[in-house]
Amino acid sequence: MLTLRSKALDTVQNRKSVSVNPPSTKISDYFNINVFSDTSMKEFLSKEAYNAVTTAVKNGRKIDRAIADQVASGMKHWALSRGVTHYTHWFQPLTGATAEKHDSFFEPTEDGRAIEKFAGGALVQQEPDASSFPNGGIRNTFEARGYTAWDPSSPAFIMEGYNGKTLCIPTIFVSYTGEALDYKAPLLKALNAIEKSVVDVCSAYFDKNVTKSFASLGIEQEYFLVDEAMCIARPDLMLTGRTLMGLSPEKGQQLEDHYFGSIPPRVYDFMVDYETECYKLGIPLKTRHNEVAPSQYECAPNFEEVNIAIDHNQLLMDVMEKVAIKHKFKVLFHEKPFAGINGSGKHNNWSLITNTGTNLLSPTKNPETNLQFLSFFVNVIKAVHDHADLLRASIASAGNEHRLGANEAPPAIMSIFIGSQMTEILESIFSNKTASRTNIKATSIDVINIPDILLDNTDRNRTSPFAFTGNKFEFRAVGSSANCANAMIVLNTIMADQLNAFKRDVDLLLKKGKKKEEAIVEILKGYYKLSKKILFEGNGYGEEWVKEAAKRGLNNIKNTPEALNAYISKKSRSLFVDNKIFNEVELEARYEIMQELYVKKIDIEAKLLAQLATSHVIPAGIAYQRNLAESVKAMKEAGLSKGDTAVQIEMIKNLATHIKTISVNVNKLLQEIDKAHHLGDTHKTALGFCNKVKPLFEPIRKSSDALEFLVDDELWKLPKYREMLFVK
Ligand code: ADP
């Protein structure tokens, strides 16, 4: 019988490329056509409705029902003109995926005919069953119902299927009692908080014209592509998104020949196809290239306002998965699909921008505005320093656990890289040291002069989890499968909180009669001293850093369940509650859900590993053993001596050892899974899975990989790493 593996190899070799026809050779011809954009709104909405929507977006005001009816009607006409039949509220529950429930515009009328209908009520609110989504116990204490509510700050869009189109309305998702059950609701609160604190600080000290601001985000997305047939033959890839076993290929990434290499034709077709769909949805994709590992790629859009950037990233992943089906690929967003080979991340490039067009994290040549830059810069350092554990928690997940602190990945220690020039500048201003390169004299504001060279030639350190890259910070430790909202809720909340503290601190000195510039520098100096230990310029991947960080008192929390505890620490509770991002109930629920998700992921992996080891790996080992035993028997019958069969006998014994190791540990694994499920609360269960279940993966995998090395290739059933990564 043909194995799935040999079928897969055959299939992949006979793949034909799929033709792709972008609507035009000019992207600008079709960019945004599937978005209810400003232009479409002007065309399809009355002046009154248009103004209501735009002011609601600008000032966060509610839209009243009569106007909502008008907006819905305009939206419907636009959608019908684009061939849409259904609509859905589109939201981001805590499952990690996006959710949709389609309703038809079609409505039968009493006279037996039908009309297309979409009222304001259906635009503004819907009621999906909250108990079918993760709710962390909120449903038990309160009500099972939940509702989705329109977020006018993110435009409606049309999702094109192969045979139909759906109007999607971005919404938040909350329980009937008002607790957030999604990523977006708290994100919008955090973004409000940061906007307000930025405006407060800027308008009070630096620029009266600053009346609005926004946090910006550009998300670099890394992913692997594997042929669909290979995935079908690898149940672990299918069900968990990563390989649970597999011998590292002889050739991996050591030749460094994949990074920025030429893109294979089938992959190129896939990229053009999903990019086309993304452009229609207004996702401003800008770059595409090969990444470091074989079969690993990256794409990145231009940065946008955080809420939109996150919606677009969620959409991007969805579009990529759908388009991949057509091209017979599977996109792997998992943080570590292949052991021993680079993992994937999602770099979050983040900054703060004002309505006057100033990027607050961009140094300028003007000393006046540089005090503004320095204020924001140092406040970021202080915020990250004070809430490093929470930031670490915001990126904790079962998948990212394989990446953080492992080879070729940022460590689980939070630190900030700012580059040698910024280090010198901060040292000379705040520690009164003379800077060699920049010639800055101590504390004099007038000479806070940042050299031009910094603007276009910032240092790069790819091993830092949080790096300053010239005009923005890059949070690199976010996992490739994550919804960036978790990281952005935390980052923007801690920054808002920090800026509020900064304002209070400076105002206090001003009241005492200090001059503004002096007061600001004095406060920044104190912050710098307090938080300097979070700055690290060296190799974040090295062993020395782990030791050095311990000396500095920086935490290195390697596992997810423990990292998540930072969400419910006393400090984080008051941070979130004081800034009105989460209430206590929401925080507890979220903590519960994240632990639950961790447990579920490891539980599935563990059971699948046991199953694959038992039904795929051991039988291959035994079959080869049998062949060898038959060969020994034949050799003996042919009159060969014991010495002549020694090699075969040795191999049989070797196989037996590994088969035994696997079998013993699979039994242990099944017992530990059962025990872990009976530990009581979710946190204890998560710790059980982390400390008792997961460590057993290692011996099983090691012996399985040893068997893969030993066993006759013909007998091995699972596609090998080299086949998944190099056969295209
Ligand atoms: P890299 O060298 O890290 O690839 P790029 O300049 O190509 O840097 O930018 C990577 C990402 O950072 C892009 O998505 C880009 O739009 C984004 N980016 C650039 N400037 C900003 C900013 N001010 N705020 C947020 N993101 C930004």
Ligand code: MG
């Ligand atoms: Mg980058």
